[in-house]
Every structure is written in C-alpha cells, then in structure tokens.
Amino acid sequence: MSIGLDDVVAAETVLSDVDGEAGRLIIRGHDLEELAGHVPFEDVAAMLWDGLVPGVPSDPRAGFGEARERAFRYLSPLARHLSGLTPVEGMRLLLSALPDADKEPALLAVGGSAVAAAMAIRGATGLSPVAPDASAGHAADLLRMIKGAPVDSGRARGLDTYLVTVIDHGLNASTFAARVVASTDAGLLSAVVAGLCALKGPLHGGAPGPVLDMLDAIGTVGNAEAWLDDAMARGERLMGFGHRVYRVRDPRADVLKAAAARLRGDDNRIAFAEAVEQAALGALQRRKPGRRLDTNVEFYTAILLDSLGVPREGFTPLFAAGRTAGWVAHAVEQEKAGRIIRPQSRYVGPWPAKAA
Incomplete structure (x- = not known):
C-alpha cells in the first residue's frame, strides 16, 4: 500500500511528463x-x-x-x-x-x-x-x-x-x-x-497567496535574513520553497521569474521578492545542508500575479x-x-x- 499513491502508476498519457530529478516539464513533446x-x-x-x-x-x-x-x-x-x-x-x-x-x-x-x-x-x-x-x-x-x-x-x-x-x-x-x-x-x-x-x-492550488503574507511580514530587504532564520528556528515552512516532486529547481519557477522580471520596477515589489528569494535559499542551505529545497512555482506565481494587480x-x-x-x-x-x-x-x- 502507498499512502498518497506515491510511485503508483495510475494512467498512461501523451499529455505531460514531470521529471523531478532533472527539473524538467514536458508538455506534449x-x-x-x-x-x-x-x-x-x-x-x-x-x-x-x-x-x-x-x-x-x-x-x-x-x-x-x-x-x-x-x-x-x-x-x-x-x-x-x-x-x-x-x-x-x-x-x-x-x-x-x-x-x-x-x-x-x-x-x-x-x-x-x-x-x-x-x-x-x-x-x-x-x-x-x-x-x-x-x-x-x-x-x-x-x-x-x-x-x-x-x-x-x-x-x-x-x-x-x-x-x-x-x-x-x-x-x-x-x-x-x-x-x-x-x-x-x-x-x-x-x-x-x-x-x-x-x-x-x-495543499494544492491554494498555496501562492501565503507567499505574499510572508513578504508582508518581512517588510524590507534588511529584515529578510533575520526573519527567515527566526521562522526556520520555529520550525515554520518557508512559503514558495520545496516541492514534493522536484528535487531540483522547479522549471516553472524560472519561467515565471523571467516573466516577472520583464515587469520589474513598474510600481511593484519584484526586486524585493528577488532579494528575499536569495536570502531564503541561503538560509535553507545553512540550516538544511543535506537537503535540496529550491524555489517552486508558488513563489513567482504570487509575485507575477500580484504585479498584474490580481488580488x-x-x-x-x-x-x-x-x-x-x-x-x-x-x-x-x-x-x-x-x-x-x-x-x-x-x-x-x-x-x-x-x-x-
């Protein structure tokens, strides 16, 4: 028995393939x-x-x-x-x-x-x-x-x-x-x-919003490192980092980061989010050196949609x-x-x- 059906193949599909080890997403070839x-x-x-x-x-x-x-x-x-x-x-x-x-x-x-x-x-x-x-x-x-x-x-x-x-x-x-x-x-x-x-x-599609809650709580770039270290010391999850499937960086995060970067500086906080991302990756590496926790799709989903004016x-x-x-x-x-x-x-x- 597999709780959560991990590694259980339940369908054959021509539509998409998720390679979590390589950080690759294939859509119809x-x-x-x-x-x-x-x-x-x-x-x-x-x-x-x-x-x-x-x-x-x-x-x-x-x-x-x-x-x-x-x-x-x-x-x-x-x-x-x-x-x-x-x-x-x-x-x-x-x-x-x-x-x-x-x-x-x-x-x-x-x-x-x-x-x-x-x-x-x-x-x-x-x-x-x-x-x-x-x-x-x-x-x-x-x-x-x-x-x-x-x-x-x-x-x-x-x-x-x-x-x-x-x-x-x-x-x-x-x-x-x-x-x-x-x-x-x-x-x-x-x-x-x-x-x-x-x-x-x-636990599925309802997660990107809390990324903005985290940024709200951090407030400024100068607060990022201390806030993130305190959150991790309390055992809290850093929103927008880690994925159940991807063992390396989520390829969707890179695509959305590039899309957000094209809007940077247009009365939004994309530059702030990029700084928090780097601080978070550093904190994760220091505190969990044997575990790869990288940016996932939720982080830049939140940043991109927020910059587009979506609540x-x-x-x-x-x-x-x-x-x-x-x-x-x-x-x-x-x-x-x-x-x-x-x-x-x-x-x-x-x-x-x-x-x-």
Missing part, C-alpha cells in the same frame, strides 16, 4: 521553456488537445473567444449570487452551472473557466461582471474582465506566460480527481468542477483558468480508456464477533 512566453495559451491548448479532444478550432484564438462569449451568456445571470463568496467558491458555483450537453463542451470549459474566474474575483468585492471581447487574446481578455479596463501588452504577455506554465503537470491531485470523475462518464464539465474542488485545497484571493481561480485545458485533455484521455477508476482499500477495522 515540448519543454515548458519552449512554450511559456513564446506560444499563446490558445495555441498551446490546441496543441495539447490535438488528435484527442474533438472540435479543436482551426483558429484557436477565435474559437476560445467565441467560447468565452457563450459562457458569459450562461453565467452572467448568476452574478448576483456571488456576494459573500470567496473567489474560488464563486468560481465553483459558476462552473457548476455550465451544461455538459453543450455542443462544444471542451471549449466551453476553458472559456467558462476564464469568465467564471473573472466574475468570481469581481463578485467577491461587489463588482459587476465585465463581458468578454471575443476578438482579444485569451489572457488579455481574462485580465481585462478582472480589472474592468484594457491592459497593456506587457501585462497580457505576463498572464499568458502564467496560463501556459500551469496548463498541465502530470497526474497531480486535481488532474487525478478530474480523471476519476471522467472515468464514470459524468461529462467534461463535471470533471472540471471536480478538478477545481481538488485545486481549492491549500491574492484570486490566485487559485486563475490557476484553475489555466489548468482547465489540461483537465479537459486528461478527462477525454480517461474517457477513451473506457474503464472506471476503482482502486481497492484494505479494511483495518474491527471484525464481527463469531457466532457461538
């Missing part, structure tokens, strides 16, 4: 570094779906744009129910309203995730939803729907890089949840909702908006396998008393 920041999210999603998901549009930008508009028609009447919900709770409510019977459920799922994320982030603070612009790029439109105004190309590229970076990552908890639901023939939208529910947990409560919905394309691909792949996922458990409870 390409290293992540070839794609993120270079190929638009819509094109990467179409590549991920190619030959697997039916109805991949020949013009991905137009196809996803139309899907956002279609999703908005389904979801906008629900905006009044978002007050009092956190952004991820609001996104869960909205995605649950999308029909599995839609003519193009895969496109609707991704378009709907973008619309739902933006609506839920705005709705949590009482703001009205902003309708999508089908002619815009997916990332640019998503950020516009959040902020309520057009964004410059640099910020749009930053979010696009992020969405590509998180599009797929092996058989993680949320992807496995999506595959389990898909194996029952429940439908793509139901599988996506299951993925979001797993991602909501702070920290909105980080998990944006993670889901990018990962939905991967959930859809895995769900379809699992459906094609044609077998329900049904592992065994070992009973360790009491047995009935034997009859006299």
Whole structure:
C-alpha cells in the first residue's frame, strides 16, 4: 500500500511528463521553456488537445473567444449570487452551472473557466461582471474582465506566460480527481468542477497567496535574513520553497521569474521578492545542508500575479483558468480508456464477533 499513491502508476498519457530529478516539464513533446512566453495559451491548448479532444478550432484564438462569449451568456445571470463568496467558491458555483450537453463542451470549459474566474474575483468585492471581447487574446481578455479596463501588452504577455506554465503537470491531485470523475462518464464539465474542488485545497492550488503574507511580514530587504532564520528556528515552512516532486529547481519557477522580471520596477515589489528569494535559499542551505529545497512555482506565481494587480484571493481561480485545458485533455484521455477508476482499500477495522 502507498499512502498518497506515491510511485503508483495510475494512467498512461501523451499529455505531460514531470521529471523531478532533472527539473524538467514536458508538455506534449515540448519543454515548458519552449512554450511559456513564446506560444499563446490558445495555441498551446490546441496543441495539447490535438488528435484527442474533438472540435479543436482551426483558429484557436477565435474559437476560445467565441467560447468565452457563450459562457458569459450562461453565467452572467448568476452574478448576483456571488456576494459573500470567496473567489474560488464563486468560481465553483459558476462552473457548476455550465451544461455538459453543450455542443462544444471542451471549449466551453476553458472559456467558462476564464469568465467564471473573472466574475468570481469581481463578485467577491461587489463588482459587476465585465463581458468578454471575443476578438482579444485569451489572457488579455481574462485580465481585462478582472480589472474592468484594457491592459497593456506587457501585462497580457505576463498572464499568458502564467496560463501556459500551469496548463498541465502530470497526474497531480486535481488532474487525478478530474480523471476519476471522467472515468464514470459524468461529462467534461463535471470533471472540471471536480478538478477545481481538488485545486481549492491549500495543499494544492491554494498555496501562492501565503507567499505574499510572508513578504508582508518581512517588510524590507534588511529584515529578510533575520526573519527567515527566526521562522526556520520555529520550525515554520518557508512559503514558495520545496516541492514534493522536484528535487531540483522547479522549471516553472524560472519561467515565471523571467516573466516577472520583464515587469520589474513598474510600481511593484519584484526586486524585493528577488532579494528575499536569495536570502531564503541561503538560509535553507545553512540550516538544511543535506537537503535540496529550491524555489517552486508558488513563489513567482504570487509575485507575477500580484504585479498584474490580481488580488491574492484570486490566485487559485486563475490557476484553475489555466489548468482547465489540461483537465479537459486528461478527462477525454480517461474517457477513451473506457474503464472506471476503482482502486481497492484494505479494511483495518474491527471484525464481527463469531457466532457461538
């Protein structure tokens, strides 16, 4: 038995491979570094779906744009129910309203995730939803729907890089949840909702926000070394460092660090975060010399999204908006396998008393 299913192979996939020893992430035959920041999210999603998901549009930008508009028609009447919900709770409510019977459920799922994320982030603070612009790029439109105004190309590229970076990552908890639901023939939208529910947990997609809490507590570069040493002396985890799979630096962290660096100095704290990162890596090396704990995707996710003006409560919905394309691909792949996922458990409870 493997608690947590470590090293248990539960699926064969053509979608992605995570090499934790080498610090390498392959997406459909390409290293992540070839794609993120270079190929638009819509094109990467179409590549991920190619030959697997039916109805991949020949013009991905137009196809996803139309899907956002279609999703908005389904979801906008629900905006009044978002007050009092956190952004991820609001996104869960909205995605649950999308029909599995839609003519193009895969496109609707991704378009709907973008619309739902933006609506839920705005709705949590009482703001009205902003309708999508089908002619815009997916990332640019998503950020516009959040902020309520057009964004410059640099910020749009930053979010696009992020969405590509998180599009797929092996058989993680949320992807496995999506595959389990898909194996029952429940439908793509139901599988996506299951993925979001797993991602909501702070041990999975809910982690980047506390990175900013850590930076808030440190305050200035001059406080960094002492604060980090004190935190480690108390046995606290340094947020944004270490990963269950990667034994070296998380390649996604490097991609997002480069994306954040392009925005450095634009009334943000990217330079401060870079200094804290170096101080943290030094502290970890001093206190845990025999253990490699490097920067992970959470650290620069927090820095990049914060610099784009996304509230920290909105980080998990944006993670889901990018990962939905991967959930859809895995769900379809699992459906094609044609077998329900049904592992065994070992009973360790009491047995009935034997009859006299």
